[in-house]
Amino acid sequence: AQSVAxxxxxxxxxxxxxxxxxxxxxxxxxxxxxWYVQYPNRGLQFLLxxxxxxxxxxxxxxxxxxxxxxxxxxxxxxxxxxxxxxxxYFCAVRDSGxxxxxxxxxxxxxxxx
Amino acid sequence: xxxxxxxxxxxxxxxxxxxxxTCSQNMNHEYMSWYRQDPGLGLRQIYYSMNVEVTDKxxxxxxxxxxxxxxxxxxxxxxxxxxxxxxxxxxxxxxQGYGNTIYxxxxxxxxxx
Numbered sequence: 001a002q003s004v005a006x007x008x009x010x011x012x013x014x015x016x017x018x019x020x021x022x023x024x025x026x027x028x029x030x031x032x033x034x035w036y037v038q039y040p041n042r043g044l045q046f047l048l049x050x051x052x053x054x055x056x057x058x059x060x061x062x063x064x065x066x067x068x069x070x071x072x073x074x075x076x077x078x079x080x081x082x083x084x085x086x087x088x089y090f091c092a093v094r095d096s097g098x099x100x101x102x103x104x105x106x107x108x109x110x111x112x113x
Numbered sequence: 114x115x116x117x118x119x120x121x122x123x124x125x126x127x128x129x130x131x132x133x134x135t136c137s138q139n140m141n142h143e144y145m146s147w148y149r150q151d152p153g154l155g156l157r158q159i160y161y162s163m164n165v166e167v168t169d170k171x172x173x174x175x176x177x178x179x180x181x182x183x184x185x186x187x188x189x190x191x192x193x194x195x196x197x198x199x200x201x202x203x204x205x206x207x208x209q210g211y212g213n214t215i216y217x218x219x220x221x222x223x224x225x226x
Contacts, residue, residue, distance in 0.1 A: 034214070034215075042219060042220070043203060043217040043220050044156075044203065045217075046214050046215075049212065051212040090155065096211055100146065101146075101158075
């Protein structure tokens with residue numbers, strides 16, 4: 001069965017600095033990887049996904065993520081953090097079988113002015 | 114506008130009183146799903162449906178029922194709610210296919226007293 005780990009419950013970063021939110025996964029087949037963001041009292045919004053092809057995926061709001069097959073990781077990155085990026089971030093994975101999307105426990109990002 | 118609509122958004126109810134949370138999508142998606150979100154546990158899947166009249170249990174189906182009589186609707190039924198079902202619930206939908214993006218509703222806050 002597939003699984004996702006987000007090793008950090010909380011990430012703090014100063015505004016203007018680069019940010020990284022970590023995600024590692026485990027699947028039996030080829031992984032389909034997703035990042036979602038949740039702002040307070042809102043649903044989950046799609047940021048980006050990796051299906052196949054280029055290991056560096058670019059998404060919404062200036063975010064990007066790098067797929068690393070050997071390390072089974074899909075870390076979310078942004079070159080320069082904004083206070084408005086403060087939110088809860090979820091990594092998710094499904095494999096190529098008939099399986100549901102499995103989410104990590106989430107990482108709360110706090111960007112400090 | 115493409116969206117997933119859940120109702121009610123907020124509900125306080127008493128133990129044992131049957132309730133239904135409705136979910137409707139206007140994107141003609143085959144796949145629909147229900148998740149619950151609890152602090153420290155992330156999102157856990159309750160039930161999912163690959164198409165009309167096809168439903169399957171997720172990770173935490175106990176105490177819940179679903180039905181998929183029409184493609185656009187996927188209601189979540191709590192026959193006899195208990196306090197441990199107090200949670201934030203999300204409905205989601207996507208086109209069939211492992212790499213397709215899943216779209217979420219705004220969430221339904223349910224409190225069982």
